[in-house]
Amino acid sequence: MNTIKNQNDLEQKITDLYLRHQKQRASMEWNFYGYMPWDKGQSFSTLPYDKSQNTLPQELIIAIETSMLTELNLPWYTTFLNNMFIDNLEPLQNFVHTWVSEEDQHASALETYLILTRNADPKELTKVKKEILTTGWDSILSEPLSSMVYTSLQELGTVVFYKNIAKYAQQYDPDLSTLLLRIAKDESSHYAFYNQIVDAHLELNPDLITYVWPVIKNFKMPGGSLSDFDDRMKIIQKAGYGPEEYVNQVLEVLIRRWKISKLNPITSEGKEAQKNILQYLEKIKRINARLKNR
Ligand SMILES: [Fe+2]
Numbered sequence: 001m002n003t004i005k006n007q008n009d010l011e012q013k014i015t016d017l018y019l020r021h022q023k024q025r026a027s028m029e030w031n032f033y034g035y036m037p038w039d040k041g042q043s044f045s046t047l048p049y050d051k052s053q054n055t056l057p058q059e060l061i062i063a064i065e066t067s068m069l070t071e072l073n074l075p076w077y078t079t080f081l082n083n084m085f086i087d088n089l090e091p092l093q094n095f096v097h098t099w100v101s102e103e104d105q106h107a108s109a110l111e112t113y114l115i116l117t118r119n120a121d122p123k124e125l126t127k128v129k130k131e132i133l134t135t136g137w138d139s140i141l142s143e144p145l146s147s148m149v150y151t152s153l154q155e156l157g158t159v160v161f162y163k164n165i166a167k168y169a170q171q172y173d174p175d176l177s178t179l180l181l182r183i184a185k186d187e188s189s190h191y192a193f194y195n196q197i198v199d200a201h202l203e204l205n206p207d208l209i210t211y212v213w214p215v216i217k218n219f220k221m222p223g224g225s226l227s228d229f230d231d232r233m234k235i236i237q238k239a240g241y242g243p244e245e246y247v248n249q250v251l252e253v254l255i256r257r258w259k260i261s262k263l264n265p266i267t268s269e270g271k272e273a274q275k276n277i278l279q280y281l282e283k284i285k286r287i288n289a290r291l292k293n294r
């Protein structure tokens with residue numbers, strides 16, 4: 001049964017989703033200090049850092065470091081989303097404010113963990129952080145709906161990333177696994193907010209699928225701005241997140257969630273976008289299966 005029949009229904013739905021998110025976050029309040037293995041810390045003055053002190057395998061260190069460096073660019077993501085929703089509904093603008101307060105802990109938690117457990121060189125990490133923030137981040141997206149299609153994919157990608165890496169980390173450090181699962185909970189609630197708004201738009205007007213296809217076609221995680229991102233992702237595959245997980249656990253899940261194959265767009269552009277999305281999914285699933293069987 002259709003619940004979104006007009007613009008008023010859509011606006012009411014977005015307001016309701018924001019209120020639900022506010023209520024949920026109040027019960028999800030957490031503080032990363034409670035998740036740090038402080039007892040493992042030692043002074044860097046008496047015992048300077050050396051790579052031989054690493055306690056985690058390389059693929060896990062790179063996974064944690066890459067997500068930390070990605071989360072770190074928060075000021076630039078905030079700038080983008082704030083500008084994007086500036087003339088839009090108030091709940092969307094408010095969501096960016098609550099979202100930024102939730103995302104803020106993630107990079108801090110991961111950085112503290114890496115330094116405390118001596119899985120990163122503190123001086124080197126500080127240097128890289130400065131480089132990343134100086135480079136910044138921007139997007140070619142210019143429409144609020146396209147941006148929410150992007151953030152739906154990105155937030156779900158992040159949920160799956162943290163959950164899969166948490167599973168892999170369990171054998172090396174259960175504390176790390178617990179921390180990653182806690183971060184994944186925040187990302188899940190961001191994903192829920194964005195994907196339900198996109199769903200409501202598609203319910204109101206299936207031809208808005210024309211906004212979905214270009215985002216899917218060009219999707220790259222925000223960490224893609226790191227110069228060695230592709231090399232990093234190749235290594236991270238071993239820890240549980242790669243192209244196969246993206247397709248099966250992110251892209252396909254969203255295509256099903258938005259009932260893309262069942263939508264009835266009226267315009268030829270809408271029909272074309274629907275066909276392209278479904279063909280694209282099949283094509284990359286075939287490519288991944290071929291690569292796996294090599
Ligand atoms: Fe995050």
Ligand SMILES: [Fe+2]
Nearest residue numbers: 155186187190
């Ligand atoms: Fe998030």
